[in-house]
Amino acid sequence: MTETTTLAQPLSRRLKTETQAAHEGLDSRIMESRPFASLDRYALFLGMQHQFHRDIQALYADPRLAHLVPDLAARCRLSMIEADLDDLDLQPSQTMPAVDLSDDLATRFGWLYVAEGSNLGAAFLIKEAAKLGLGEDFGARHLAASPEGRGRQWKTFQAALDDADFDEAGEARVIAGAVAAFQRVQRLAEDAFAA
């Protein structure tokens, strides 16, 4: 190895770095809105989650992504969010028009990164939800770990990202997709907690 040789960072690492500020902004916006202060506040959070996961539902049925990401269909959490709404006698509402998802595989992978990564933060959120009497069997099903565990599920996803072998332009589109997804969730959070 010469002095000028640099090892390229894996895409999963680049994504984390490039979206860190967006994640921190979103995390603060949500937690400042005290989503676990009461069931009424939690309902706003659940509505936001529902809208985002409905936006991206098609990703989990995309055969091109399914070819790359193990157990893709089983990762979809929309039906769990619907069960959570049902537990709490809430109706799904759509306060913002659905997003127009790109057909581009790289862009879609970026959106999927945001949804799959959010399952890590859910380890913390489900503990907060427990203070409201909610959990993996009632009201906060969508925040539960998968049977294989959050860590393993995330590692498998990161490996799929890194093994997809996008070229530089493709990686840029994955990152742009992730940034767009974070912007979308940020807007949904602003909308849900506007009051």
Ligand code: HEM
């Ligand atoms: C509401 C408060 C939130 C908190 C407190 C939170 C917290 C966290 C924490 C602690 C991690 C890192 C876990 C680890 O490395 O083991 C994480 C990762 C992540 N979260 Fe959040 N999160 C929140 C909301 C969200 C939301 C709403 C989204 C997107 C919809 C999101 C997307 C992500 C992503 C993509 C990662 C993976 C970062 C990476 O390692 O590449 N988070 N979150």
